[in-house]
Amino acid sequence: MNPQKKHTLPEGWEMKKLGNLALKVGSGITPKGGRETYLSSGIPIVRSQNVVDGRLILDEVAFISEKQHQKMKATHLRADDLLLNITGASIGRTCVVPSDFKEGNVNQHVCIIRLDSAKSDSNFVNAFLSCESGQKLIDSYQVGGGRQGLNFEQIKSFPIPLPPLPEQRRIAAVLGTWDTAIEQTTELLNALRARHRGLMHQLLTGKVRLPGFGGEWKRVVLSDLFERVNRRNTEGNTNVLTISAQQGLVGQGRYFNKNVASENLANYFLLYRGEFAYNKSYSAGYPMGAIKRLDQYDRGVLSPLYICFRMRNEAENEAKFFTHFFEAGCLNEGIGEIAQEGARNHGLLNVGINDFFSLRIVVPCLAEQRAIAQVLDASLKEIQYWEAKLEAVREQKRGLMQCLLTGQVRVPAEVA
Structure with missing residues (x-):
C-alpha cells in the first residue's frame, strides 16, 4: 500500500495526517541499567509485550520507582492515549489506555500518540491502525518490506480516513461491543483452560479419584x-x-x-x-x-x-x-x-x-484410564467449542471493521 495513494472517501470523510490530529507523538526510554532497574511494585512501565490485540495487558508489567517516573515526565501516560509498538516483531500493535488507568510510563519501544479529542476519537484511530488497511499502511513504511522500526515523522505522516467526530464515536462504540464479546469469551476460555490444567494434574496423578475407583495404581x-x-x-x-x-x-x-x-x-x-x-x-x-x-x-x-x-x-x-x-x-x-x-x-x-x-x-487400571480420558475429553471439547466461538466473533469483527472503517456501511445517529 502506497501511503501517498489517494483514496475515494465517503461523503463527509476527510483524509488527515495523524500528526495533524495529535497533541503529542513520542516514546519513552528504558531506565539506565535496563531490566535490572525494574521493581516488583511501583509505577507501571508499559513495554511492547503489554500492547496486545488492541488491549493494554498488565499481567506481566514491569515497575519503576516514583523517582524514575518523575525523571520521565514527558512520557507519563494518560487515559485515552493511543499506544503503538514501533520496533521489533510486534511493530504495529496498538491499544488505547483505558479510562481507569491511574499512572504509568512507556519505554522506547512504545510510542504515545495523544490525540486532540476535538478532532478525533482515540478508539476510532486505534481501530483503523489495527485493521487490515491500517496494518498494510504500517508495513508500507518498512524499508524493503522488513519490520525494523518506525520513527516519529513517519507516524505523523500516516494518512487517516476520518469521518466526522460524532460518526467516529458511533463506529468506535459499535466495534466496542464486539471487543466486549471477545474479552468476555477470552476470560471464559482462560478459566476453562485453568480448570482443564487442574483436572489433568489431579486425575492423571491419582491425587483425586473418580467415583467408583480405589486401590493402588x-x-x-x-x-x-x-x-x-x-x-x-x-x-x-x-x-x-x-x-x-x-x-x-x-x-x-x-x-x-x-x-x-x-x-x-x-x-x-x-x-x-x-x-x-x-x-x-x-x-x-x-x-x-x-x-x-x-x-x-x-x-x-x-x-x-x-x-x-x-x-x-x-x-x-x-x-x-x-x-x-x-x-x-x-x-x-x-x-x-x-x-x-x-x-x-x-x-x-x-x-x-x-x-x-x-x-x-x-x-491406573484400564477402566479408570477410560473414565479419566472421558472426563478430560469432555473438558477439552468444551474448550475447543469456545475457541471456535471466539474465532467466529473475531472474524465477524474483522468483517465489520472493513465495512465501517471504509465507510461502506454508515452508522446512523440513532445507534449511538
Whole structure:
C-alpha cells in the first residue's frame, strides 16, 4: 500500500495526517541499567509485550520507582492515549489506555500518540491502525518490506480516513461491543483452560479419584506399555510431519506453508495413525519437549531426531488416557533426570532412547484410564467449542471493521 495513494472517501470523510490530529507523538526510554532497574511494585512501565490485540495487558508489567517516573515526565501516560509498538516483531500493535488507568510510563519501544479529542476519537484511530488497511499502511513504511522500526515523522505522516467526530464515536462504540464479546469469551476460555490444567494434574496423578475407583495404581516402566517405532520410509511417503503445540502432529506444508525437510526422506521414520512421537526440542509450555499422537492422517514421516513409539497392547491400556498423560507433562520430571544437563544438540535435549523407555510411571487400571480420558475429553471439547466461538466473533469483527472503517456501511445517529 502506497501511503501517498489517494483514496475515494465517503461523503463527509476527510483524509488527515495523524500528526495533524495529535497533541503529542513520542516514546519513552528504558531506565539506565535496563531490566535490572525494574521493581516488583511501583509505577507501571508499559513495554511492547503489554500492547496486545488492541488491549493494554498488565499481567506481566514491569515497575519503576516514583523517582524514575518523575525523571520521565514527558512520557507519563494518560487515559485515552493511543499506544503503538514501533520496533521489533510486534511493530504495529496498538491499544488505547483505558479510562481507569491511574499512572504509568512507556519505554522506547512504545510510542504515545495523544490525540486532540476535538478532532478525533482515540478508539476510532486505534481501530483503523489495527485493521487490515491500517496494518498494510504500517508495513508500507518498512524499508524493503522488513519490520525494523518506525520513527516519529513517519507516524505523523500516516494518512487517516476520518469521518466526522460524532460518526467516529458511533463506529468506535459499535466495534466496542464486539471487543466486549471477545474479552468476555477470552476470560471464559482462560478459566476453562485453568480448570482443564487442574483436572489433568489431579486425575492423571491419582491425587483425586473418580467415583467408583480405589486401590493402588500400578508402577511400570514406559517400555512395559510402549515399544519403539523405527520403521523406515520405504514406501516413499512425502507427508512430512512436525509437532505443533496447538495442533499436534501436522504436515509441514500446512504448518510452515512449505516443506522444510530434506528432499531425501528414505531415512525418515514412517508413523501410522494412533502412534506417538516425542520431539526433544523444548518450547513454550513444553520445557522437556512435547509428545503427540498422530490423529489427523493415516500415515506420515518424521525426522530421525524424533523418538517414535506405539502401545504394545491397546486392549490393556487406553491410548486417549496416555495422550492426556503426555500432554500434561507427566514425564517431565523423569526426562529432566535423564537428560544430560547443558548438553543439547541443535536445541534438542540429550535424551537417550534406552533411558527414555526406562522412565518409571504409575498408571491406573484400564477402566479408570477410560473414565479419566472421558472426563478430560469432555473438558477439552468444551474448550475447543469456545475457541471456535471466539474465532467466529473475531472474524465477524474483522468483517465489520472493513465495512465501517471504509465507510461502506454508515452508522446512523440513532445507534449511538
